[in-house]
Amino acid sequence: MELQSFPDDKAQGVSEKLPFTLQELKRAIPPHCFQPSTFKSLSYFFLDVGIIAGLYAIAATLNSWFFFPLFWIAQGTMFWALFVVGHDCGHRSFSRYDWLNDLIGHLSHTPILVPFHGWRISHRTHHKNTGSLENDESWYPVTESQYNQMSWVEKFARFDLPLLAYPIYLFRRSPGKKGTHFHPSSPLFKPSEKQDVITSTICCIAMVALLGILTYQWGVVWFLTYYFMPYLVFVIWLDLVTFLHHTDTDIPWYRGKNWNFLKGALSTIDHDYGFINPIHHNIGTHVAHHIFLNMPHYRLKEATEAIKPILGTYYRKSDRSIFSAFWRSYRSCYFVRDRGKTVYYQK
Secondary structure, eight states: OOOOOOOOOTTOOOOOOOSSOHHHHHHHSOGGGGSOOHHHHHHHHHHHHHHHHHHHHHHHHHOOTTTHHHHHHHHHHHHHHHHHHHHHHHTTOSOSOHHHHHHHHHHHHGGGTOOHHHHHHHHHHHHHTTTBTTTOOSSOOEEHHHHHHSOHHHHIIIIIOGGGOHHHHHHHOSTTOOOOSSOTTSTTSOGGGHHHHHHHHHHHHHHHHHHHHHHHHHOHHHHIIIIIHHHHHHHHHHHHHHHHHHOOTTOOEEOGGGOOHHHHHTSOOBOOOTTHHHHTTTTTOOHHHHHSTTSOGGGHHHHHHHHHHHHGGGOOBOOSOHHHHHHHHHHHOSEEOSSOSEEOOBO
16 A cells, blocks of 8 residues: 555644645646536436346346345445435536536435435535544544443444444434434534425435335335345445545544645545446545545546656555455554544554
């Protein structure tokens, strides 16, 4: 893994300064990388929807329990790919038109029970505060003293079931934070965002109602086979990818004034998902995405190559397999020290 040796400053709290600026990184990237193509973005959306529809047609035609496990994995992976398209919509990098971003965002996220605007707003908070111990929104570490005070139930949910956390996060947010992604009065949202949150929540309620009607008509086995199992695979994919990009013993976390946006954005790691890379739209190219969150996913690889010479050893990319990287972080990343301006995960 390529990485910079950041000081674990303990009590000193000296703010290390990066040898480059955000403006220098932006100048190194070809200008077209910041320009979304509505046609290209829509083509990814319709491709994903087409594959999802095709998989449903094949599953219904074969109606075979020998095929269903393969169907669950493939369809759950496509649900995840569709989420990534909605992810671009949330960042306004899908197109230049907010109405189209909102439309496709809802069409991408509602079928997989993600409240588009509620998630979009909390995800924006995450990007604005990545790497900040006090203000990051998701996948931030607890301190050692917090860890020691956690009940066994909290520890079990956080450290033993990290790949099933997303639905809980939507309803209860991250540990230590209050609110829900579904209620407009949640601390997550500003009063001006109330109508957006209500719209997305109504869409999710409508989807739940539709699933209820279909389950009543075709039975619980239909629901488990054609929806719940692919949805479960989608949740595992979402949690796995976000966990890997933000949970590693080599990632620095910053306290107080030692944090700034660029240092926080660099506190993430690129991962190679092999043949899955084009399927889930190269979301593993994560460092450039955190630096320039309004960049379309299909420009991230080109942008990454442009800024790597400037980033040097500040650019992180794991050379481990996905399973090895997950197991390493799962076994090693529990908490950070109670003191220090720059800290790292501890066992």
